[in-house]
Amino acid sequence: MMPSPRTTRATVGNSTSSATTSNGKFEFSSLVNSRTPLSDSPSARLRASESPVRRKDSLTSQQVLPEEDCMKLNPSFLGIAFRSLLAIDLWLSKRFGVCAEEHCSWGSARPLMKLIEVSGHGIPWIAGTLYCLYKSDSLAAQEVVLNLLFALILDLILVGLVKGAVKRRRPTHNRMDMFATFSVDKYSFPSGHATRAAMVSRFLLNHLVLAIPVRVLLMLWAVIVGFSRVMLGRHNITDVAFGFLMGYMQYSLVEYLWLSPSTVPALFSL
Incomplete structure (x- = not known):
């Protein structure tokens, strides 16, 4: 079953x-x-x-890295050289900033450096040029002074454009107690004092009849103005060096765009 x-x-x-x-x-x-x-x-x-x-x-x-990180881990020779030069520039600029504060090694010379700073500022130069233009009684003198005024205004515009484009901050040891600053003056590249000193000295040496001692003093003034920017901690060395080069080239631009009674008769008729 x-x-x-x-x-x-x-x-x-x-x-x-x-x-x-x-x-x-x-x-x-x-x-x-x-x-x-x-x-x-x-x-x-x-x-x-x-x-x-x-x-x-x-x-x-x-561990798979994006392409950008791989490029950062394998920088080019030019990138390494640029960063090395930038580090040397920052180190030397800090070493030469001996007047950045009163307690620095050359702190007692800070008032003198600030006086030199005012001598290279744009406002005194523009005000003095306008006064000379008002007092000029000959057409030749008016032409030279008017072109100097044009050069100073052109310098302000070009330096402001480059500073706004590069946007390099001022050195960390700088104290913002500068004379008559504007919004773009928070950036340091290039040095406006250096461009102005180089351009004005070259302009005066080429268009004024000066004695040899005065010519030497004018060139020394331009160098001292540039070097005082580093001593006060306002700029790095590369800011001043590029400023000298830019000011030297700006004079060539002024010569190319020279204002004369034949080119701008309306200005001279005033």
Whole structure:
């Protein structure tokens, strides 16, 4: 006589329960694990995520750098040279800033350096040029003085444009107590005093008849004005050096755009 299906299922159920009862939770958990796929088990997923292959792949994916970072890690020779020169410039400028504060090594000479600073400022030069233009009684003198005024205004415009484009901050040891500053004067490159000193000295040497001692003093004044900017901590050395070069070239531009009665008759008719 064949056993019924109910009897067979009951027998299997009884054997499973007896196996569970006789062997405890160990047999039951092993039975469950045997029925549960390896990939669906939480412990299996944890072990798979902690496998060496997975860890190696994750580390490799994390170590992949974007192209910009790779370029930064492998700078060019020109980039390294530029950064090195910039670091030397900052270091030397700080070493020569001996009048930046009263407690510095040359702090007692700070008032004299500030007087030299005023002598190279644009406002006294423009005011003096306007006065000379008002007092000039000959057409030749008016032509020279008018072009000097044009050169001073051109210098202010060009220096302001370059400062606004470069936006290099002034040295950290500078104290902002300068005479008659404007918004763009918070930037340091190039030195406006250096450009003005170089341009004015070249202009006067070429258009005024001066004695040799006066010519020497004029050139010394231009050099001292530029060097005082570094001593006061106003500018870095490269700011002054580029300012001298820019002022020298500005005079050539003024000569090219020279204002004369034939080119601008309306100005001279006033």
